[in-house]
Amino acid sequence: MKQALEVAGVPIAPVQLIAAGTTLREAIALVTRTLTAVGIAGAAGDARIMTAVAAGRRTVDLIAHPEAVLNAAAALRLNEMAHRRVRHEPVSRILGEREFYGRRFEITPATLDPRPDSETLIGAALELLDEAGMRDGAPLRLIDIGTGSGCLIVTLLAELPAATGLATDICPAALAVALRNAERHGVCDRLRLRQCDMLEGMSGRYDLLVSNPPYIPTEEIARLEAAVAAFDPRRALDGGPDGLAAYRRIAGRLSDVLALPPNPAWALFEVGAGQAGDVADILADGGFPGARTWVDLGGHTRCVAVKTLR
Numbered sequence: 001m002k003q004a005l006e007v008a009g010v011p012i013a014p015v016q017l018i019a020a021g022t023t024l025r026e027a028i029a030l031v032t033r034t035l036t037a038v039g040i041a042g043a044a045g046d047a048r049i050m051t052a053v054a055a056g057r058r059t060v061d062l063i064a065h066p067e068a069v070l071n072a073a074a075a076l077r078l079n080e081m082a083h084r085r086v087r088h089e090p091v092s093r094i095l096g097e098r099e100f101y102g103r104r105f106e107i108t109p110a111t112l113d114p115r116p117d118s119e120t121l122i123g124a125a126l127e128l129l130d131e132a133g134m135r136d137g138a139p140l141r142l143i144d145i146g147t148g149s150g151c152l153i154v155t156l157l158a159e160l161p162a163a164t165g166l167a168t169d170i171c172p173a174a175l176a177v178a179l180r181n182a183e184r185h186g187v188c189d190r191l192r193l194r195q196c197d198m199l200e201g202m203s204g205r206y207d208l209l210v211s212n213p214p215y216i217p218t219e220e221i222a223r224l225e226a227a228v229a230a231f232d233p234r235r236a237l238d239g240g241p242d243g244l245a246a247y248r249r250i251a252g253r254l255s256d257v258l259a260l261p262p263n264p265a266w267a268l269f270e271v272g273a274g275q276a277g278d279v280a281d282i283l284a285d286g287g288f289p290g291a292r293t294w295v296d297l298g299g300h301t302r303c304v305a306v307k308t309l310r
């Protein structure tokens, strides 16, 4: 059976629907051809993952049992997934899950789809704590501004078993997802969640602040690739006219929330490509000079960190 598909009103290659009784091998080939026809890079890998999930099997089973057939429900699920992928929806969005620092996180339309680049922030935080001899057993107080799926703070709590944390977001639906991810990874007894606008009304002192705030300049959002602009919530992206609004707001309140001497404290930020110098300047103007930076696997400076005591 064939069905015509449209993207933004423009007809695209017909997608052949997968029927019950199709073998796994045939289904993968069919979905791969369909995704390739609409220019999706990595079509074969996507086809394998979606076929495995639709069939309720592990991807390794596809190799072991290529002649197994899809039942009606599995075929329907795979058709739905293929139709969404044809519209360039990321596989993680279709599955509602993304792996981050080796753990799987639920994502919903209320949350950013966590990016591998953000793992740079985790690596930097653990490195700084290692250097200070505070990684093992220290009862650190963590705070994550704009937690989204909770990928940053849940990962840090999982890596730092004596730490406690506060996750904030302006979006209650995102906080609900962060809570479920905290439960999933066994850290919800050490995590509080709070809806608030950046650091407004925040009290308490923290040893480690992390934030991956919205940092795309407003006018650039329309020019982002489809998978970003169409599927990530705008509030997770829009960093104001120059992309730096959130950094200015957080830097202006940093001295009110970071731990006081004699304890050291750190603040770590994810930054967009080309923003590291500006963010370091904003932090220096706010009384936190001497920023250190970390580069992601793509070669972009992705993390900027400052420390209170040197």
Ligand SMILES: C[S@@+](CC[C@H](N)C(=O)[O-])C[C@H]1O[C@@H](n2cnc3c(N)ncnc32)[C@H](O)[C@@H]1O
Binding pocket: 111, 112, 113, 114, 115, 118, 145, 146, 147, 148, 149, 150, 151, 152, 168, 169, 170, 171, 174, 196, 197, 198, 212, 213, 214, 215, 235, 236, 237
């Ligand atoms: C770029 S996303 C980061 C999400 C997650 N931390 C991650 O790294 O995948 C930014 C997050 O900031 C939240 N946000 C936007 N404006 C905010 C505000 N004024 N106060 C608090 N959170 C805000 C968004 O809802 C979104 O979850």
